[in-house]
Amino acid sequence: MSDILRLRAYLxxxxxxxxxxxxxxxxxxxxxxxxINIWQWRVMAIVGEQxxxxxxxxxxxTAMDKVAVSRAVAGLVELGYLDRTPxxxxxxxxxxxxxxxxxxxxxxxVPLARQAEEDLLEDLSDKDAADLERLMEKLxxxxxxxxxxx
Numbered sequence: 001m002s003d004i005l006r007l008r009a010y011l012x013x014x015x016x017x018x019x020x021x022x023x024x025x026x027x028x029x030x031x032x033x034x035x036i037n038i039w040q041w042r043v044m045a046i047v048g049e050q051x052x053x054x055x056x057x058x059x060x061x062t063a064m065d066k067v068a069v070s071r072a073v074a075g076l077v078e079l080g081y082l083d084r085t086p087x088x089x090x091x092x093x094x095x096x097x098x099x100x101x102x103x104x105x106x107x108x109x110v111p112l113a114r115q116a117e118e119d120l121l122e123d124l125s126d127k128d129a130a131d132l133e134r135l136m137e138k139l140x141x142x143x144x145x146x147x148x149x150x
Contacts, residue, residue, distance in 0.1 A: 039072040052095040
């Protein structure tokens, strides 16, 4: 075994580059159109799917750093896209919900995100797409067996 790590052949590096490239492609669009960054969109996407989630739960679910979540939440609150209210279950936590304008922005971005995903997958056969999904799930379980990333 060689003691030189060839990054171009190293799976974690390749996955990181792919993830960054794909994310940046759509991030440019919603930054330009809506003035939000990738972290803010991820927060909006999760809150749109699961209203009244806490920032802690959001960080766990997205595997985002707590500081990145905090900054994204603060930015979205400042833009008027997100409300932060005391949680009904635990007063020490805040529940995050999209505001009316936040819902409007979310509803405009979702079709763009879906189209970007469709464009990305258009060169894959149905079998390839199913294999990719299965393999991503296996890799996620291997990386963090105790956590359900999907």
